[in-house]
Amino acid sequence: MDLGLAGARVVVTGASRGIGRAIAEAFAAEGADLAVCARSPEPLREAADALRSAGAAVVEQALDVADARSLRAFVDRAAAELGGVDVLVSNVSGGSAATPDQWERGFGTDVMPFVRLAEYAEPHLAASARGGSIVLISSTSALHAAAPPSGPKAYGAVKAALNHHAAALGRTLPAKGIRVNTVSPGPIEFEGGGWARRRENDPGFYEDVRARIPYGRLGRPEEVARAVVFLASPAAAYVTGANLVVDGGFVDRV
Ligand SMILES: NC(=O)c1ccc[n+]([C@@H]2O[C@H](COP(=O)([O-])OP(=O)(O)OC[C@H]3O[C@@H](n4cnc5c(N)ncnc54)[C@H](OP(=O)(O)O)[C@@H]3O)[C@@H](O)[C@H]2O)c1
DSSP: OOOSOTTOEEEEESOSSHHHHHHHHHHHHTTOEEEEEESOHHHHHHHHHHHHHTTOOEEEEEOOTTOHHHHHHHHHHHHHHHTSOSEEEEOOOOOOOOOTTHHHHHIIIIIHHHHHHHHHHHHHHHTOTTOEEEEEEOOGGGTOOOOOTTSOOHHHHHHHHHHHHHHHHHHHGGGGTEEEEEEEEOOBOOTTSHHHHHHHHOHHHHHHHHHTOTTSSOBOHHHHHHHHHHHHSGGGTTOOSOEEEESTTOSOOO
Protein backbone atom coordinates (compact mmCIF):
# COMPACT_ATOMS: atom_id res chain seq x y z
CA MET A 1 0.00 0.00 0.00
CA ASP A 2 1.26 3.49 -0.83
CA LEU A 3 0.99 5.38 2.44
CA GLY A 4 1.13 8.75 0.67
CA LEU A 5 4.07 10.07 2.68
CA ALA A 6 6.48 10.90 -0.16
CA GLY A 7 7.74 14.43 0.42
CA ALA A 8 6.10 14.69 3.86
CA ARG A 9 8.00 16.79 6.40
CA VAL A 10 8.40 14.88 9.65
CA VAL A 11 9.81 15.93 13.04
CA VAL A 12 11.00 13.11 15.33
CA THR A 13 12.48 13.73 18.79
CA GLY A 14 15.04 11.30 20.23
CA ALA A 15 15.95 9.80 16.86
CA SER A 16 19.59 8.79 17.36
CA ARG A 17 18.86 5.22 18.48
CA GLY A 18 16.18 2.69 19.32
CA ILE A 19 12.53 3.35 18.58
CA GLY A 20 12.99 6.98 17.54
CA ARG A 21 15.70 6.11 15.03
CA ALA A 22 13.59 3.26 13.61
CA ILE A 23 10.67 5.69 13.24
CA ALA A 24 12.83 8.19 11.35
CA GLU A 25 14.16 5.41 9.11
CA ALA A 26 10.64 4.12 8.38
CA PHE A 27 9.51 7.61 7.33
CA ALA A 28 12.62 8.01 5.15
CA ALA A 29 11.82 4.67 3.49
CA GLU A 30 8.40 6.15 2.60
CA GLY A 31 10.11 9.11 0.91
CA ALA A 32 9.63 11.63 3.73
CA ASP A 33 12.07 14.35 4.81
CA LEU A 34 13.06 14.64 8.45
CA ALA A 35 14.05 16.88 11.33
CA VAL A 36 15.64 14.88 14.13
CA CYS A 37 17.08 15.69 17.54
CA ALA A 38 18.84 14.07 20.52
CA ARG A 39 21.28 15.33 23.16
CA SER A 40 24.52 13.68 22.00
CA PRO A 41 25.72 15.14 18.67
CA GLU A 42 27.84 12.23 17.43
CA PRO A 43 25.22 9.43 17.42
CA LEU A 44 22.73 11.97 16.06
CA ARG A 45 25.06 12.85 13.18
CA GLU A 46 25.52 9.15 12.40
CA ALA A 47 21.74 8.57 12.39
CA ALA A 48 21.12 11.69 10.28
CA ASP A 49 23.74 10.64 7.73
CA ALA A 50 22.07 7.23 7.42
CA LEU A 51 18.76 8.99 6.70
CA ARG A 52 20.47 11.14 4.05
CA SER A 53 21.89 7.99 2.48
CA ALA A 54 18.30 6.73 2.25
CA GLY A 55 17.44 9.84 0.21
CA ALA A 56 15.85 12.09 2.85
CA ALA A 57 16.54 15.78 3.34
CA VAL A 58 17.50 15.99 7.02
CA VAL A 59 17.67 18.75 9.63
CA GLU A 60 19.54 17.62 12.74
CA GLN A 61 19.76 19.46 16.04
CA ALA A 62 21.51 18.43 19.27
CA LEU A 63 19.33 19.61 22.17
CA ASP A 64 17.69 18.62 25.42
CA VAL A 65 13.89 18.51 24.97
CA ALA A 66 13.53 19.80 28.54
CA ASP A 67 14.90 23.16 27.31
CA ALA A 68 11.78 24.94 26.04
CA ARG A 69 13.64 27.62 24.11
CA SER A 70 15.79 25.08 22.22
CA LEU A 71 12.74 22.97 21.49
CA ARG A 72 10.84 25.88 19.96
CA ALA A 73 13.90 26.89 17.91
CA PHE A 74 14.17 23.28 16.64
CA VAL A 75 10.53 23.16 15.51
CA ASP A 76 10.79 26.54 13.83
CA ARG A 77 14.08 25.59 12.15
CA ALA A 78 12.53 22.33 10.91
CA ALA A 79 9.59 24.23 9.40
CA ALA A 80 11.87 26.84 7.81
CA GLU A 81 14.38 24.38 6.32
CA LEU A 82 11.94 21.64 5.27
CA GLY A 83 9.34 24.12 4.05
CA GLY A 84 6.75 23.20 6.70
CA VAL A 85 5.82 20.38 9.08
CA ASP A 86 3.23 17.68 8.30
CA VAL A 87 4.01 15.17 11.06
CA LEU A 88 5.29 15.46 14.63
CA VAL A 89 6.44 12.38 16.57
CA SER A 90 7.15 12.97 20.28
CA ASN A 91 9.36 10.06 21.29
CA VAL A 92 11.73 11.16 24.09
CA SER A 93 11.29 9.86 27.62
CA GLY A 94 13.29 10.42 30.78
CA GLY A 95 13.14 6.68 31.33
CA SER A 96 12.02 4.35 34.09
CA ALA A 97 14.86 4.50 36.64
CA ALA A 98 13.60 4.70 40.25
CA THR A 99 15.75 7.72 41.13
CA PRO A 100 14.69 10.23 43.82
CA ASP A 101 13.99 12.90 41.20
CA GLN A 102 12.02 10.58 38.91
CA TRP A 103 8.72 12.49 39.19
CA GLU A 104 10.25 15.87 38.41
CA ARG A 105 12.36 14.34 35.66
CA GLY A 106 9.31 12.70 34.11
CA PHE A 107 7.53 16.03 34.15
CA GLY A 108 10.53 17.85 32.68
CA THR A 109 11.56 15.40 29.96
CA ASP A 110 8.25 13.70 29.10
CA VAL A 111 5.17 15.78 29.95
CA MET A 112 6.21 19.38 29.26
CA PRO A 113 8.16 18.63 26.05
CA PHE A 114 5.07 16.93 24.55
CA VAL A 115 2.78 19.75 25.70
CA ARG A 116 5.18 22.32 24.23
CA LEU A 117 5.92 20.40 21.03
CA ALA A 118 2.21 20.14 20.23
CA GLU A 119 1.83 23.87 20.90
CA TYR A 120 4.90 24.93 18.89
CA ALA A 121 4.09 22.63 15.95
CA GLU A 122 0.37 23.42 15.81
CA PRO A 123 0.51 26.40 13.41
CA HIS A 124 2.80 24.50 11.05
CA LEU A 125 0.66 21.34 11.17
CA ALA A 126 -2.52 23.36 10.67
CA ALA A 127 -0.95 24.83 7.50
CA SER A 128 -0.13 21.39 6.09
CA ALA A 129 -1.86 20.76 2.76
CA ARG A 130 -1.80 17.03 3.59
CA GLY A 131 -3.45 17.51 6.98
CA GLY A 132 -1.24 17.55 10.07
CA SER A 133 -0.58 14.56 12.30
CA ILE A 134 0.89 14.14 15.78
CA VAL A 135 1.96 10.77 17.20
CA LEU A 136 2.92 10.39 20.85
CA ILE A 137 5.14 7.45 21.84
CA SER A 138 3.77 6.25 25.16
CA SER A 139 4.10 2.81 26.81
CA THR A 140 2.04 -0.14 27.98
CA SER A 141 3.33 0.88 31.44
CA ALA A 142 0.53 3.48 31.41
CA LEU A 143 -2.10 0.78 30.95
CA HIS A 144 -1.45 -1.56 33.86
CA ALA A 145 -0.14 -1.34 37.40
CA ALA A 146 1.39 -4.74 38.12
CA ALA A 147 3.73 -4.38 41.12
CA PRO A 148 7.07 -3.32 39.62
CA PRO A 149 10.09 -5.23 40.96
CA SER A 150 11.71 -2.21 42.62
CA GLY A 151 8.58 -0.45 43.87
CA PRO A 152 6.31 2.13 42.23
CA LYS A 153 7.91 4.33 39.61
CA ALA A 154 6.85 7.59 38.03
CA TYR A 155 7.23 6.22 34.49
CA GLY A 156 3.77 4.65 34.07
CA ALA A 157 1.98 7.54 35.74
CA VAL A 158 3.84 10.07 33.59
CA LYS A 159 2.95 8.12 30.46
CA ALA A 160 -0.68 7.95 31.61
CA ALA A 161 -0.72 11.75 31.91
CA LEU A 162 0.67 11.98 28.39
CA ASN A 163 -2.00 9.59 27.09
CA HIS A 164 -4.70 11.80 28.55
CA HIS A 165 -3.32 14.94 26.96
CA ALA A 166 -2.90 13.22 23.58
CA ALA A 167 -6.49 11.93 23.73
CA ALA A 168 -7.74 15.44 24.53
CA LEU A 169 -5.70 16.95 21.69
CA GLY A 170 -7.00 14.18 19.43
CA ARG A 171 -10.48 15.55 19.95
CA THR A 172 -9.55 19.24 19.86
CA LEU A 173 -7.16 19.60 16.93
CA PRO A 174 -9.17 17.90 14.14
CA ALA A 175 -11.01 21.24 13.91
CA LYS A 176 -7.68 22.60 12.63
CA GLY A 177 -7.05 19.64 10.33
CA ILE A 178 -4.67 17.88 12.74
CA ARG A 179 -5.05 14.28 13.95
CA VAL A 180 -3.41 13.17 17.22
CA ASN A 181 -2.78 9.54 18.13
CA THR A 182 -0.72 7.51 20.57
CA VAL A 183 1.40 4.40 20.03
CA SER A 184 2.05 2.33 23.16
CA PRO A 185 4.91 -0.13 22.80
CA GLY A 186 5.37 -3.06 25.14
CA PRO A 187 8.94 -4.17 25.95
CA ILE A 188 11.12 -3.44 22.88
CA GLU A 189 14.65 -4.78 22.58
CA PHE A 190 17.57 -3.40 20.57
CA GLU A 191 21.33 -3.29 20.94
CA GLY A 192 22.30 -0.58 23.43
CA GLY A 193 18.74 -0.31 24.80
CA GLY A 194 17.34 -0.94 28.28
CA TRP A 195 16.07 -4.47 27.58
CA ALA A 196 19.35 -5.61 26.05
CA ARG A 197 21.02 -4.40 29.27
CA ARG A 198 18.44 -6.20 31.43
CA ARG A 199 18.93 -9.40 29.45
CA GLU A 200 22.62 -9.16 30.38
CA ASN A 201 22.36 -7.86 33.96
CA ASP A 202 19.05 -9.27 35.21
CA PRO A 203 18.26 -12.36 33.13
CA GLY A 204 15.64 -13.61 35.61
CA PHE A 205 13.54 -10.47 35.25
CA TYR A 206 14.04 -10.41 31.47
CA GLU A 207 12.88 -14.01 31.18
CA ASP A 208 9.89 -13.39 33.46
CA VAL A 209 8.74 -10.55 31.18
CA ARG A 210 9.45 -12.48 27.99
CA ALA A 211 7.39 -15.42 29.28
CA ARG A 212 4.41 -13.07 29.84
CA ILE A 213 4.35 -11.99 26.18
CA PRO A 214 1.99 -14.26 24.19
CA TYR A 215 4.05 -13.62 21.05
CA GLY A 216 6.99 -15.28 22.83
CA ARG A 217 9.58 -12.54 22.38
CA LEU A 218 10.14 -8.85 22.97
CA GLY A 219 9.30 -6.41 20.20
CA ARG A 220 11.63 -4.72 17.72
CA PRO A 221 11.91 -0.97 17.08
CA GLU A 222 10.83 -1.32 13.45
CA GLU A 223 7.61 -3.03 14.58
CA VAL A 224 6.72 0.09 16.56
CA ALA A 225 7.88 2.34 13.72
CA ARG A 226 5.50 0.78 11.20
CA ALA A 227 2.53 1.48 13.50
CA VAL A 228 3.66 5.10 13.86
CA VAL A 229 4.08 5.61 10.11
CA PHE A 230 0.63 4.13 9.45
CA LEU A 231 -1.08 6.38 12.03
CA ALA A 232 0.71 9.47 10.68
CA SER A 233 -0.22 8.68 7.09
CA PRO A 234 -3.30 9.50 4.99
CA ALA A 235 -4.13 5.76 5.25
CA ALA A 236 -5.31 6.57 8.79
CA ALA A 237 -7.13 9.75 7.75
CA TYR A 238 -10.18 9.14 9.99
CA VAL A 239 -8.19 7.97 13.05
CA THR A 240 -7.71 10.47 15.87
CA GLY A 241 -7.59 10.09 19.65
CA ALA A 242 -6.59 6.42 19.29
CA ASN A 243 -4.02 4.51 21.33
CA LEU A 244 -2.46 1.74 19.24
CA VAL A 245 -0.81 -0.88 21.46
CA VAL A 246 2.20 -2.68 19.92
CA ASP A 247 3.15 -5.31 22.48
CA GLY A 248 2.78 -8.87 21.17
CA GLY A 249 -0.26 -9.27 23.45
CA PHE A 250 1.67 -8.35 26.64
CA VAL A 251 -1.08 -6.26 28.26
CA ASP A 252 -4.34 -8.14 28.73
CA ARG A 253 -6.65 -5.12 28.73
CA VAL A 254 -9.75 -5.19 26.56
N1 LIG B 1 12.34 0.36 24.73
C1 LIG B 1 11.21 -0.06 25.27
O1 LIG B 1 11.10 -1.21 25.72
C2 LIG B 1 10.03 0.87 25.34
C3 LIG B 1 8.79 0.33 25.75
C4 LIG B 1 7.69 1.17 25.83
C5 LIG B 1 7.81 2.51 25.51
N2 LIG B 1 9.02 3.01 25.13
C6 LIG B 1 9.08 4.43 24.80
O2 LIG B 1 9.63 4.61 23.52
C7 LIG B 1 10.38 5.83 23.47
C8 LIG B 1 11.80 5.55 22.98
O3 LIG B 1 12.36 4.55 23.79
P1 LIG B 1 13.79 3.91 23.51
O4 LIG B 1 13.88 2.67 24.34
O5 LIG B 1 14.02 3.84 22.03
O6 LIG B 1 14.68 5.06 24.19
P2 LIG B 1 16.23 5.31 24.32
O7 LIG B 1 17.07 4.15 23.98
O8 LIG B 1 16.36 5.87 25.67
O9 LIG B 1 16.45 6.44 23.20
C9 LIG B 1 15.93 7.66 23.40
C10 LIG B 1 16.35 8.65 22.31
O10 LIG B 1 15.99 9.92 22.83
C11 LIG B 1 17.17 10.73 23.01
N3 LIG B 1 16.97 11.48 24.27
C12 LIG B 1 16.88 10.98 25.52
N4 LIG B 1 16.67 11.98 26.40
C13 LIG B 1 16.63 13.13 25.67
C14 LIG B 1 16.45 14.50 26.00
N5 LIG B 1 16.26 14.90 27.26
N6 LIG B 1 16.46 15.41 24.99
C15 LIG B 1 16.64 15.03 23.71
N7 LIG B 1 16.82 13.74 23.34
C16 LIG B 1 16.82 12.81 24.32
C17 LIG B 1 18.33 9.75 23.04
O11 LIG B 1 19.57 10.32 22.63
P3 LIG B 1 20.53 11.08 23.72
O12 LIG B 1 20.69 10.15 24.87
O13 LIG B 1 21.79 11.37 22.97
O14 LIG B 1 19.82 12.33 24.09
C18 LIG B 1 17.83 8.72 22.03
O15 LIG B 1 18.02 9.21 20.72
C19 LIG B 1 10.32 6.42 24.87
O16 LIG B 1 9.25 7.33 24.96
C20 LIG B 1 10.00 5.20 25.75
O17 LIG B 1 9.34 5.54 26.94
C21 LIG B 1 10.14 2.24 25.05
